[in-house]
Amino acid sequence: MSEDEELPDLGGGSTRSSNSTAVSGGGGDHNYVSPSPDQVLENVLENVLCFLTSRRDRNAASLVCKSWYRAEALTRSELFIGNCYSVSPRRVTNRFRLVKAIAIKGKPRFSDFSLLPPDWGAHFGPWLSAMSRSYRALEKLYLKRMSVTDDDLSFAAQSFPILKELVMVCCEGFGTGGLAIVASGCREIRVLELMDSDVGDDEADWISCFPDNVTCLESFVFDCVEAPINFEALERLVARSPSLKKLRLNCYISIGQLYRLMIRAPQLTHLGTGSFSPLEIVAQGEQELNYFSAFAACKSLICLSGFREIIPDYLSAIYPVCGNLTSLNLSYANINAEQLKPVICLCHKLQTFWVLDSVSDEGLQAVSAACKDLRELRVFPVQALEDAEGPVSEVGLLAISEGCRKLQSILYFCQRMTNAAVVAMSKNCLDLVVFRLCIMGRHRPDHITGEPMDEGFGAIVKNCKKLTRLAVSGLLTDRAFSYIGQYGKLLRTLSVAFAGNTDLGLKYLLEGCPKLQKLEIRDSPFGDSALFAGLHHYYNMRFLWMSSCKVTRQGCEEIARQLPGLVVEVITRDREENETSEYVDTLYMYRSLDGPRADAPRLMVRPSLMICGKHCTSTECRFSIARSLDFTLSVWVPCISR
Amino acid sequence: MEKGVAYDNDMNLKATELRLGLPGTDESQKECSSFVKSNKRSSEEMDSSCNEEECAPAPKALVVGWPPVRSYRKNVLQQQQKKSDSDVSGMYVKVSMDGAPYLRKIDIKVYKNYPDLLIALENMFKCSMGVYSEREGYNGSEYAPTYEDKDGDWMLVGDVPWDMFVTSCKRLRIMKGSEAKGLGCQ
Numbered sequence: 024m025s026e027d028e029e030l031p032d033l034g035g036g037s038t039r040s041s042n043s044t045a046v047s048g049g050g051g052d053h054n055y056v057s058p059s060p061d062q063v064l065e066n067v068l069e070n071v072l073c074f075l076t077s078r079r080d081r082n083a084a085s086l087v088c089k090s091w092y093r094a095e096a097l098t099r100s101e102l103f104i105g106n107c108y109s110v111s112p113r114r115v116t117n118r119f120r121l122v123k124a125i126a127i128k129g130k131p132r133f134s135d136f137s138l139l140p141p142d143w144g145a146h147f148g149p150w151l152s153a154m155s156r157s158y159r160a161l162e163k164l165y166l167k168r169m170s171v172t173d174d175d176l177s178f179a180a181q182s183f184p185i186l187k188e189l190v191m192v193c194c195e196g197f198g199t200g201g202l203a204i205v206a207s208g209c210r211e212i213r214v215l216e217l218m219d220s221d222v223g224d225d226e227a228d229w230i231s232c233f234p235d236n237v238t239c240l241e242s243f244v245f246d247c248v249e250a251p252i253n254f255e256a257l258e259r260l261v262a263r264s265p266s267l268k269k270l271r272l273n274c275y276i277s278i279g280q281l282y283r284l285m286i287r288a289p290q291l292t293h294l295g296t297g298s299f300s301p302l303e304i305v306a307q308g309e310q311e312l313n314y315f316s317a318f319a320a321c322k323s324l325i326c327l328s329g330f331r332e333i334i335p336d337y338l339s340a341i342y343p344v345c346g347n348l349t350s351l352n353l354s355y356a357n358i359n360a361e362q363l364k365p366v367i368c369l370c371h372k373l374q375t376f377w378v379l380d381s382v383s384d385e386g387l388q389a390v391s392a393a394c395k396d397l398r399e400l401r402v403f404p405v406q407a408l409e410d411a412e413g414p415v416s417e418v419g420l421l422a423i424s425e426g427c428r429k430l431q432s433i434l435y436f437c438q439r440m441t442n443a444a445v446v447a448m449s450k451n452c453l454d455l456v457v458f459r460l461c462i463m464g465r466h467r468p469d470h471i472t473g474e475p476m477d478e479g480f481g482a483i484v485k486n487c488k489k490l491t492r493l494a495v496s497g498l499l500t501d502r503a504f505s506y507i508g509q510y511g512k513l514l515r516t517l518s519v520a521f522a523g524n525t526d527l528g529l530k531y532l533l534e535g536c537p538k539l540q541k542l543e544i545r546d547s548p549f550g551d552s553a554l555f556a557g558l559h560h561y562y563n564m565r566f567l568w569m570s571s572c573k574v575t576r577q578g579c580e581e582i583a584r585q586l587p588g589l590v591v592e593v594i595t596r597d598r599e600e601n602e603t604s605e606y607v608d609t610l611y612m613y614r615s616l617d618g619p620r621a622d623a624p625r626l627m628v629r630p631s632l633m634i635c636g637k638h639c640t641s642t643e644c645r646f647s648i649a650r651s652l653d654f655t656l657s658v659w660v661p662c663i664s665r
Numbered sequence: 666m667e668k669g670v671a672y673d674n675d676m677n678l679k680a681t682e683l684r685l686g687l688p689g690t691d692e693s694q695k696e697c698s699s700f701v702k703s704n705k706r707s708s709e710e711m712d713s714s715c716n717e718e719e720c721a722p723a724p725k726a727l728v729v730g731w732p733p734v735r736s737y738r739k740n741v742l743q744q745q746q747k748k749s750d751s752d753v754s755g756m757y758v759k760v761s762m763d764g765a766p767y768l769r770k771i772d773i774k775v776y777k778n779y780p781d782l783l784i785a786l787e788n789m790f791k792c793s794m795g796v797y798s799e800r801e802g803y804n805g806s807e808y809a810p811t812y813e814d815k816d817g818d819w820m821l822v823g824d825v826p827w828d829m830f831v832t833s834c835k836r837l838r839i840m841k842g843s844e845a846k847g848l849g850c851q
Contacts, residue, residue: 133730135736136729136730137729138730247737274741331741332745332748354738355742403734403738407742408732409731409732436732461732463731465731520731
């Protein structure tokens with residue numbers, strides 16, 4: 024940030040300047056008074072900055088000089104906090120005054136796979152406190168992997184009276200009681216979306232808590248709420264929500280109940296179908312409902328999901344909407360290829376498709392034949408085990424690559440794969456931005472040639488020039504990483520597991536990928552010397568995660584010493600007396616403007632604190648060590664004065 | 666190698682409950698040995714520091730968080746699996762009783778034999794159906810269970826061997842005893 028108070032080159036310091044013609048557009052008129060620098064700034068603010076919506080553009084503008092920094096800070100209305108610990112809430116509310124929309128992300132992604140202790144952190148509370156004072160006009164709140172309590176939800180409902188959108192993805196810590204408070208307290212709510220979140224069942228009838236009058240609900244998503252709901256109340260809610268376009272039901276809604284909702288809301292564009300199976304009890308004399316006609320009446324439907332407990336016979340009900348669908352999520356529907364084919368062959372406009380591997384390679388071949396416009400494919404495993412029979416393989420991947428040339432994003436779980444198929448995809452699908460292949464058996468080579476999967480992934484990074492996100496798997500040597508370092512120039516996110524031979528692997532990455540932001544590595548033999556190879560780059564990254572690698576305590580301390588702007592969190596699992604390990608279990612480090620956090624989980628805080636192998640009582644050295652029953656979490660800040 | 670602790674909120678060690686008795690258990694042992702071999706090869710060629718922890722393959726069920734599927738999804742699919750395992754060729758049939766306002770649906774595959782089924786029906790509809798006899802059907806009982814078979818014929822429950830019944834039954838109807846007389850098998 025420049026210390027320069029004045030705008031460079033525009034208007035100088037005194038009244039007249041020929042440079043002012045750049046702003047006023049003319050120079051010949053001697054009655055013309057050129058605007059002062061402040062006036063120019065105001066013009067800029069009004070006419071230019073308000074059009075800057077991209078946060079990257081705004082970040083760039085804020086770096087021009089202090090005046091632009093201030094102007095930008097006063098006018099930025101949408102905030103994105105990629106790591107809730109990278110900056111304190113107070114620092115944010117001090118800088119940005121006019122925020123209407125905020126997105127906050129908390130835990131690192133590997134917490135989804137039980138690799139972080141519960142209560143690790145990412146509490147919404149401190150953010151809420153700061154925002155409740157400064158952002159009372161908040162309209163949109165988006166939280167991902169944050170820990171949110173019922174009290175938080177209650178306080179948020181009180182603090183943000185005009186809140187219009189609340190979206191929580193992969194969050195936990197609250198229950199249906201908290202949802203009840205949101206429903207009754209947030210009177211302006213248009214969008215209420217809960218996705219992949221762990222919501223406790225407090226047996227609260229939260230659906231009944233929405234206000235009785237006509238609502239402005241446009242999107243209501245609660246498919247992850249594992250608790251029964253009051254169906255009659257939901258039916259009345261849908262009936263009095265004329266703007267409702269997106270509705271995603273949970274698995275407690277039967278297909279009969281779905282029918283009743285659909286006939287009340289034929290204007291829906293996005294529908295999550297709930298269980299998609301009938302209740303046990305059917306009233307005497309009642310025919311099976313005409314589900315087909317219910318779907319036929321929903322002429323605007325473009326996105327279907329749900330099918331949580333599908334009875335495959337009912338799948339034919341969706342035929343009427345297939346031709347319009349751009350997104351279909353069957354990833355909880357355990358159906359086979361024969362059951363998929365009649366549906367998928369109608370979905371010629373499909374762009375996003377999520378499915379279970381139960382459809383097998385044959386099902387994927389049908390997808391490849393029908394969905395020429397496919398952009399995103401995710402194939403999830405029915406059995407998430409290393410030794411299961413894998414119904415999908417390189418055959419399915421190859422078919423997709425040949426039929427779906429516009430593919431941009433793929434997530435593919437399988438038990439066996441070949442380099443040839445991956446290479447073929449790299450050549451057929453040149454628009455790939457996201458390539459995530461998970462060969463579920465650790466260290467598994469190309470199952471036909473027995474070779475490592477180096478060449479396949481190498482081809483992906485080499486040929487797919489738009490690639491920004493990559494996840495690798497299978498047997499991989501350092502060579503794979505040399506390819507990634509050599510060709511992955513746009514790579515921002517990389518996931519590595521059970522791969523590589525030596526420190527060289529990680530070195531190739533850290534030295535070769537200038538755009539790397541998020542690097543998550545588990546169970547790979549990378550150690551301290553590889554870690555040091557990234558010193559030049561860590562301030563540019565959002566985070567580095569390394570678990571079950573070969574990084575030592577000393578290595579972590581050294582990083583912390585050399586890079587005071589990083590927070591280095593280390594988790595060491597407690598071991599038995601005779602068990603020793605020189606390596607830390609988990610290293611999670613990230614840049615932060617505000618030093619280590621004060622809310623590390625603690626059951627017992629040790630009074631004497633250790634750093635660098637000796638007791639340290641220096642006031643310059645801030646750190647905390649928390650011990651629980653199974654782990655020790657240590658946070659380092661180096662012993663230097665600030 | 667990896668003997669990590671699974672950090673689940675309710676401390677459930679579901680990871681260790683994964684069944685290893687799936688087809689392919691032998692493959693897993695083959696996997697272990699090939700894993701060890703490839704490691705040894707790499708240690709010779711690459712001179713990597715392969716310590717003992719790494720070379721010994723961990724029992725596969727204990728690797729935390731692998732494969733990387735969110736526990737929510739795993740749980741949903743496991744529950745579906747349990748349900749469908751129990752009715753892997755499940756036969757849901759409608760059951761009506763004369764005079765009762767609601768139909769029930771039951772899965773006859775859940776029952777092992779006729780007595781099981783009859784007891785269940787008696788409990789469900791709070792009626793008594795007595796015992797089947799070849800000669801006299803359910804004579805003397807207030808109610809008698811009947812079923813419609815694949816050919817559309819109405820038969821008395823018990824007329825055919827259990828296995829045949831299970832595959833041919835399309836729906837059940839608990840009739841008044843007096844009406845069922847005509848269905849007795851000769």
